[in-house]
Amino acid sequence: MAVIGGGIGGLAAALSLLRVGVDAHVYEQARALSEVGAGIQMSPNATRILCRLGLADALASTGVKPLAFHQRRWDDGRTLLRAPVAEVMEAAFGSPYYQMHRADLLDALSSAMPAERLHLGHRLKALADGGDRVEVEFENRVRISADALIGADGIHSAVRRVVFGPESPRFTGCVAYRGLVPAEQLARLDLEVAVQIWMGPGKHFVHYYVQAKRLVNFVAVIERDTWTRESWTDRGEVIDALAAFEGWHPQVRDILGAVSETFIWALFDRQPMARWTQGRVTLLGDSCHAMLPFMAQGAAQAIEDGATLAACLSQVGAEHAPEALRRYEALRLPRTSRIQGLAEANKTRFHLPDGPVQQARDAEMARGATDFSAPAVAWIYGHDAGLVEGAS
Numbered sequence: 085m086a087v088i089g090g091g092i093g094g095l096a097a098a099l100s101l102l103r104v105g106v107d108a109h110v111y112e113q114a115r116a117l118s119e120v121g122a123g124i125q126m127s128p129n130a131t132r133i134l135c136r137l138g139l140a141d142a143l144a145s146t147g148v149k150p151l152a153f154h155q156r157r158w159d160d161g162r163t164l165l166r167a168p169v170a171e172v173m174e175a176a177f178g179s180p181y182y183q184m185h186r187a188d189l190l191d192a193l194s195s196a197m198p199a200e201r202l203h204l205g206h207r208l209k210a211l212a213d214g215g216d217r218v219e220v221e222f223e224n225r226v227r228i229s230a231d232a233l234i235g236a237d238g239i240h241s242a243v244r245r246v247v248f249g250p251e252s253p254r255f256t257g258c259v260a261y262r263g264l265v266p267a268e269q270l271a272r273l274d275l276e277v278a279v280q281i282w283m284g285p286g287k288h289f290v291h292y293y294v295q296a297k298r299l300v301n302f303v304a305v306i307e308r309d310t311w312t313r314e315s316w317t318d319r320g321e322v323i324d325a326l327a328a329f330e331g332w333h334p335q336v337r338d339i340l341g342a343v344s345e346t347f348i349w350a351l352f353d354r355q356p357m358a359r360w361t362q363g364r365v366t367l368l369g370d371s372c373h374a375m376l377p378f379m380a381q382g383a384a385q386a387i388e389d390g391a392t393l394a395a396c397l398s399q400v401g402a403e404h405a406p407e408a409l410r411r412y413e414a415l416r417l418p419r420t421s422r423i424q425g426l427a428e429a430n431k432t433r434f435h436l437p438d439g440p441v442q443q444a445r446d447a448e449m450a451r452g453a454t455d456f457s458a459p460a461v462a463w464i465y466g467h468d469a470g471l472v473e474g475a476s
């Protein structure tokens with residue numbers, strides 16, 4: 085199996101494949117693996133798989149377990165909802181919820197990967213599915229042939245373009261400032277160990293500890309009609325971010341104002357696809373279900389994809405790859421499409437203007453009709469993507 089892309093999705097998929105005895109190699113365009121300097125939430129549906137891949141200790145060494153999801157009102161900081169996480173979720177779903185630094189997660193994955201199966205500096209140039217083999221060529225002129233090919237090459241996926249034709253990702257109307265602040269700089273705020281989500285008109289702000297509580301990660305999301313720059317990410321001015329959050333609670337402004345530099349990201353997504361698979365080629369992760377980050381599920385779903393794919397392939401063997409890839413798609417596509425839809429809906433929900441609709445939302449949250457209680461999230465966090473009927 086050739087896995088194109090050595091991001092979180094590609095590496096996790098390769099490890100899942102190797103675990104069930106499938107001969108997998110990862111081909112990554114970059115000369116060194118790297119992740120952006122930012123945080124990531126790993127929910128139990130993802131950590132269940134990562135722990136099975138032998139990464140439990142690595143995750144525990146730097147991952148932070150949030151005590152709660154704490155949703156708050158943008159100006160006065162009033163609690164709209166506080167759903168317990170650490171013990172409740174772990175007890176309900178049998179695996180931990182972690183807040184992590186992305187680099188720590190990528191390190192854990194790449195350290196588990198046998199070096200001879202990770203090919204850096206290999207940028208996909210061309211592929212051809214000949215029916216019984218997939219022929220692949222990289223820009224460094226290396227050619228390989230594989231039983232099947234997995235496009236785990238992210239939202240700009242070259243594999244997707246070759247197999248399903250060109251189609252641009254969609255600007256979601258949101259940009260995000262992201263930053264990491266040394267926790268000691270914010271000690272006076274006495275931040276609780278929780279994922280705090282501040283919701284206000286046209287914006288929201290999320291922060292949580294990462295890296296054994298040494299750093300505080302924040303994401304400040306703002307609605308914007310257009311994104312005119314060519315690049316999707318650019319240096320952002322802290323002063324502009326502060327201006328956008330004028331009038332917000334002092335805690336939000338203190339965190340935002342504590343960084344000396346920040347980056348601004350245009351958030352893009354893609355509509356659910358009708359198909360991911362053609363013959364011996366399929367897609368995985370952001371290449372097929374890029375979503376807004378408002379469910380914190382993009383990478384988690386990519387990790388799930390790899391586990392299901394491995395389970396399907398282990399049943400029939402790589403020589404019957406087309407059948408396994410079709411089954412993988414059938415099992416995964418409805419679930420990831422549903423989560424894509426929820427992430428999009430959260431844009432509206434989180435960003436409601438002050439007024440009656442927002443008050444109705446807040447009243448619903450106060451009643452405990454929550455979207456984050458263990459029973460409400462069981463279908464996401466309780467799912468075991470490695471369990472496929474008939475798989476060993």
Ligand SMILES: Cc1cc2nc3c(=O)[nH]c(=O)nc-3n(C[C@H](O)[C@H](O)[C@H](O)COP(=O)(O)OP(=O)(O)OC[C@H]3O[C@@H](n4cnc5c(N)ncnc54)[C@H](O)[C@@H]3O)c2cc1C
Binds near residue numbers: 124207380
């Ligand atoms: C602000 C923000 C917050 C988020 N928070 C969360 C969260 O809390 N929890 C969560 O689960 N998800 C979160 N996500 C989503 C998550 O980051 C992505 O879904 C995830 O990183 C996608 O992983 P991937 O491996 O599919 O793609 P990528 O990480 O994009 O990896 C693709 C890899 O393929 C390589 N590649 C590309 N083209 C080629 C080629 N032609 N040849 C070879 N290699 C190639 C790239 O170099 C890259 O290494 C967030 C996203 C954003 C923007």
